[in-house]
Structures are given as structure tokens and as C-alpha cells.
Amino acid sequence: MIPLPLRSCEPTAAEAGAWADVLVRRRLLHSAVRAPNGQWLVQDQPDGPVRVLTGAAEVITLAATIQHRIRSVRPEFP
Incomplete structure (x- = not known):
């Protein structure tokens, strides 16, 4: 895997x-809500x-971690 450049x-x-919206729509998270103080409340199930x-x-x-987990489980196809 090619490492991504740093932000x-x-x-x-x-x-x-x-x-957060993508993760919830794809059902990779149950919910993700931004609080007024900038924190995020996240629930997996x-x-x-x-x-x-x-x-x-x-x-x-969190999104990167979930993507990595999905890609490491899914078989590679050319």
C-alpha cells in the first residue's frame, strides 16, 4: 500500500x-452528531x-480507521 502524504x-x-454523514449513510456508524462545543458524539451500534x-x-x-479496516478485509481485484 502506498502511504498517503501528511495533511x-x-x-x-x-x-x-x-x-460523518457518509459513515452513517453507509451504515458504518449508527450515528454521529456534532455538539455545539465542537465535539462529536459517535455511536457504532x-x-x-x-x-x-x-x-x-x-x-x-475515525473515518480513515474504518476505511483501513474495510480495505484490509476485502479481497483485492485487478
Whole structure:
């Protein structure tokens, strides 16, 4: 796998919101809600615990982790 270049700027709330929306629509997360203080409340399963992410960077990290997990399980096709 080719490593991605490091980001040159911090993720924005809009970027984190877009990723959160995709993760919920694709049913990779049950819910992801941005709190007024910039934190994110994330729940993997309907009856699971609610995790608190401190900001946009943690949402982006979560999205990357989920993508990595999906890609490492799915077989590669040419």
C-alpha cells in the first residue's frame, strides 16, 4: 500500500461533517452528531456506548480507521 502524504492543514468541521454523514449513510456508524462545543458524539451500534471525539481531526481519523479496516478485509481485484 502506498502511504498517503501528511495533511498540510487541520480538517475543518465541514469536512468532518461530510465524512460523518457518509459513515452513517453507509451504515458504518449508527450515528454521529456534532455538539455545539465542537465535539462529536459517535455511536457504532444502536445499543452501544456513545463515544466523545474532541474535534474534526478525530472524526477524520475515525473515518480513515474504518476505511483501513474495510480495505484490509476485502479481497483485492485487478
